[in-house]
Amino acid sequence: MAAQVVIRARRAVVDGAEQSVAVSVADGRIVAVDPYDTVVPGADVIELSDDEVLLPGLVDAHVHVNEPGRTEWEGFASATRAAAAGGVTTIIDMPLNSIPPTVSVAALEEKRAVARDQAYVDVGFWGGAVPGNLPDLRPLHEAGVFGFKCFLLHSGVDEFPHLSAGELREALAETATFDALVIVHAEDEQTIESSPQPHGQGYAGFLGSRPKEAEERAIAEVIDATRETGGRAHILHLSDADAIPLIATAQAEGLRVSVETCPHYLTLDAEEIPDGATQFKCCPPIREHDNQDRLWAGLEDGVIRTIVSDHSPCTEELKRFDSGDFGEAWGGIAGLQLGLPAIWTEARERGHSLVDVVRWMGEGPADQVGLTDRGRIAVGSPADLVVFAPDESFTVDVAALRHKNPVSAYAGRTLTGAVRQTWLHGIPVDIDADPRGRLLTRGQS
Ligand SMILES: [Zn+2]
The missing domain is CATH 3.20.20.140 (Metal-dependent hydrolases)
Incomplete structure (x- = not known):
């Protein structure tokens, strides 16, 4: 599926390591995790700051x-x-x-x-x-x-x-x-x-x-x-x-x-x-x-x-x-x-x-x-993501x-480490807007 949004992060926790990645998101899910410099045509690009780390x-x-x-x-x-x-x-x-x-x-x-x-x-x-x-x-x-x-x-x-x-x-x-x-x-x-x-x-x-x-x-x-x-x-x-x-x-x-x-x-x-x-x-x-x-x-x-x-x-x-x-x-x-x-x-x-x-x-x-499929940045996982500033x-x-x-x-x-933004199903959470969370059933995702 064509990516709607790409999040580019110099630092992201992916596959048990810190990596530079471009995370592509479509319809609330992660559809690709590519190297940082990858160009993804047609997608909106979001670039994390140098002091931010992308976490699941x-x-x-x-x-x-x-x-x-x-x-x-x-x-x-x-x-x-x-x-x-x-x-x-x-x-x-x-x-x-x-x-x-x-x-x-x-x-x-x-x-x-x-x-x-x-x-x-x-x-x-x-x-x-x-x-x-x-x-x-x-x-x-x-x-x-x-x-x-x-x-x-x-x-x-x-x-x-x-x-x-x-x-x-x-x-x-x-x-x-x-x-x-x-x-x-x-x-x-x-x-x-x-x-x-x-x-x-x-x-x-x-x-x-x-x-x-x-x-x-x-x-x-x-x-x-x-x-x-x-x-x-x-x-x-x-x-x-x-x-x-x-x-x-x-x-x-x-x-x-x-x-x-x-x-x-x-x-x-x-x-x-x-x-x-x-x-x-x-x-x-x-x-x-x-x-x-x-x-x-x-x-x-x-x-x-x-x-x-x-x-x-x-x-x-x-x-x-x-x-x-x-x-x-x-x-x-x-x-x-x-x-x-x-x-x-x-x-x-x-x-x-x-x-x-x-x-x-x-x-x-x-x-x-x-x-x-949760708690990790991986293809097929829900695009639930955290923009974290580890030195703030x-x-x-x-x-x-x-x-x-x-x-x-x-x-x-x-405390050290600030959550600057949290994404749920591919969209930043706005705690002053209508809620978008889902009710989960064991065995589904
Ligand atoms: Zn308890």
């Missing part, structure tokens, strides 16, 4: 949109505007904290109906596995969810109850019959119940209430269940680096166990969290600096393949800034818009390239959810962020 649109497989039901926490319009502003062109929405949670086909249809006309980027949906909805899993799979989330301890909201060890096995055995992915919030209930309860303004008290052993025990449980059932499991938001060897061993054994981590675990230190600063509260918690170093090593070794935001916002009120009490505040970090610059700032310090960042935040999450620094102004409530763990931090 990123894929964030862990976003809590919360609409309908808790739309005051976050909604599809605000979340997807934040995504676009942050260079993320595909999000997969978590099955909780919306009401209803996405635990039946009827609930999925309700969420799709609400999302349809509000999505500034493409949106897919995870289903949920909760006690009693085993018969709903296959119909949800056939309706196009990307897999099933479950918890092994209280989820934080009563309408999304957690699975027992036996129910986890049932869910893995059932989903193995149609080869679906089960994604697990892996913290062990008993370990946390027998730990000191969090209270007061000190971060150390909160950290002590969610010990590393809770992650290790739960992850060991997931690995055992995967071995027994032949299921496919993914560990969400790994914070505890001591669990990496467990996962590496399971992967070496051939078990289908993958793992993600998040920008806040990779860039923020427990030691630096001020008293009462509940914008840093999330579960599992942000841990100490030496732990963070070892999470990076897990990425470098390839045990951890994906970095996703776990964007989980709430209202300012629920963060309890009045008391600053870590026991009372809602846990969750709203990082959708800042994941790329936060990770790039730290990755670069540690000697990593944009190629690594794209692998962790683009290709990796895309492959995890089976959207294997900025200081995070919470009021300027696009998610709904002005709360951010990155407030006031200076």
Whole structure:
């Protein structure tokens, strides 16, 4: 097909390397990736500046949109505007904290109906596995969810109850019959119940209430269940680096166990969290600096393949800034818009390239959810692209962020790497115009 637009970039991340390219786009897809100087007759030419790098649109497989039901926490319009502003062109929405949670086909249809006309980027949906909805899993799979989330301890909201060890096995055995992915919030209930309860303004008290052993025990449980059932499991938001060897061993054994981590675990230190600063509260918690170093090593070794935001916002009120009490505040970090610059700032310090960042935040999450033509600049892929200025620094102004409530763990931090433009299906996203995002179904693109 004849190209309608050609984007010429001296620097672009293509095929696992930085290259000088001319990317041809027609009808929303990439139709050619040629050397920079290639002349493409009849096409409009867009030339990136010398300080810009062309990246593929990123894929964030862990976003809590919360609409309908808790739309005051976050909604599809605000979340997807934040995504676009942050260079993320595909999000997969978590099955909780919306009401209803996405635990039946009827609930999925309700969420799709609400999302349809509000999505500034493409949106897919995870289903949920909760006690009693085993018969709903296959119909949800056939309706196009990307897999099933479950918890092994209280989820934080009563309408999304957690699975027992036996129910986890049932869910893995059932989903193995149609080869679906089960994604697990892996913290062990008993370990946390027998730990000191969090209270007061000190971060150390909160950290002590969610010990590393809770992650290790739960992850060991997931690995055992995967071995027994032949299921496919993914560990969400790994914070505890001591669990990496467990996962590496399971992967070496051939078990289908993958793992993600998040920008806040990779860039923020427990030691630096001020008293009462509940914008840093999330579960599992942000841990100490030496732990963070070892999470990076897990990425470098390839045990951890994906970095996703776990964007989980709430209202300012629920963060309890009045008391600053870590026991009372809602846990969750709203990082959708800042994941790329936060990770790039730290990755670069540690000697990593944009190629690594794209692998962790683009290709990796895309492959995890089976959207294997996303997160990369390649012929046939959607023309979802990001114009990124890797040397431009900025200081995070919470009021300027696009998610709904002005709360951010990155407030006031200076980050390097600015998203100057995000393209969705061959056209720059205009977050003040009508939305053009599509709703995604597993297996399609
Ligand atoms: Zn989450």
